[in-house]
Amino acid sequence: MIRFSLDHYLRDHGLTAYRLVKETEGKVARGSIFAMARGDSVKRIDLENLNHVVAALSALTGEKVSVADLFTGEPEPVSLRTTGAGVPYTDDEETNAVLDDHPDILDRLKRRRERQGAP
Structure with a gap:
């Protein structure tokens, strides 16, 4: 505080x-x-x-x-609320809804990129 x-x-x-x-x-x-x-x-x-x-x-x-x-003193640490996908909420409600409804979406996107040869 x-x-x-x-x-x-x-x-x-x-x-x-x-x-x-x-x-x-x-x-x-x-x-x-x-x-x-x-x-x-x-x-x-x-x-x-x-x-x-x-x-x-x-x-x-x-x-x-x-x-x-x-x-x-020091400021008290703040914990950001995270979505179901484990990342902080954004300013976009639609993105937040997708991240909450599909917690594995980021992993799925990563696997898709890897299959397509993207970094």
Whole structure:
């Protein structure tokens, strides 16, 4: 799971949410900074606010800060649903229906091509 971790970044760099509020004053609402700094409470991030936060953190630390520095975790793996033929569904319902109704169709097509001498 991906998590916005401004709280970790601030702690790791000896900064406080209050100091970030002062640095972004007039650009990002005080409440937004404190909400972001609480960690788990962040569900959506305004890109303009994120840009101001990254710029302010760069100024405060004297280091180039990237958006990626404010996130932790990995995306959860996604398993694609597969047709009866064992391949992922396509955007074409007719193709999906054939692949579901004839699970061996891909093997049959492969054998036919081999008989015809196709690669």
